[in-house]
Every structure is written in C-alpha cells, then in structure tokens.
Amino acid sequence: MRYRKPLFALIMSASTSLLVSAVILGLRGVPAQVFLSQWCHAFMTAWPVVFLAIVLIAPRIDRLLDYVVDKDRVFDAR
Structure with a gap:
C-alpha cells in the first residue's frame, strides 16, 4: 500500500x-x-x-474532491 501512489503516478x-x-x-x-x-x-x-504534475497536483485535486463530495452529501441529506 505504501508504494501505491508513486506507482500510480508512474503508470x-x-x-x-x-x-x-x-x-x-x-x-x-x-x-x-x-x-x-x-x-x-x-x-x-x-x-x-506529467509525472511531476501528477505527484504535485493529484493530492490537491483529491482534497478538493473530498470537499466537494462531502459538501454534496450534506445537500443530499436535506
């Protein structure tokens, strides 16, 4: 599991x-x-x-999506 993110970025x-x-x-x-x-x-x-872009940008996009998905879940509950 430790090598999953770098391996994903590489592939x-x-x-x-x-x-x-x-x-x-x-x-x-x-x-x-x-x-x-x-x-x-x-x-x-x-x-x-592209490798550096994925390594540097993907974590920020992941956090943004966590925020957006959590926000959508709150709106769906109403």
Missing part, C-alpha cells in the same frame, strides 16, 4: 504521455519514417513533466 504518467505525444505527432502529420523516433523523443520529454 498514469507513462500511459498519458505515450498517448498524448502520439496523438499530437499524428495531428502534426509527422511522416511514418521518423514517427517512432520522434514519438520516443516526445515521450521522454513529456513523461517527467
């Missing part, structure tokens, strides 16, 4: 970076001959950024 950031970098390169019309190398470069640039 989520990797999958998000892979998907988004591929979509952006595809939309930009990167030729097939260089797509794989450009995708690898884009992924390696994006992954640490």
Whole structure:
C-alpha cells in the first residue's frame, strides 16, 4: 500500500504521455519514417513533466474532491 501512489503516478504518467505525444505527432502529420523516433523523443520529454504534475497536483485535486463530495452529501441529506 505504501508504494501505491508513486506507482500510480508512474503508470498514469507513462500511459498519458505515450498517448498524448502520439496523438499530437499524428495531428502534426509527422511522416511514418521518423514517427517512432520522434514519438520516443516526445515521450521522454513529456513523461517527467506529467509525472511531476501528477505527484504535485493529484493530492490537491483529491482534497478538493473530498470537499466537494462531502459538501454534496450534506445537500443530499436535506
């Protein structure tokens, strides 16, 4: 359980970076001959950024959602 949050951030950031970098390169019309190398470069640039964003932002979003969900529960009880 101790490693759950860092492991989640690692897997989520990797999958998000892979998907988004591929979509952006595809939309930009990167030729097939260089797509794989450009995708690898884009992924390696994006992954640490997304990882840090998840590690730094996710706890705040989690707290915000705790507040919003608790607030909604109070309104539902009335």
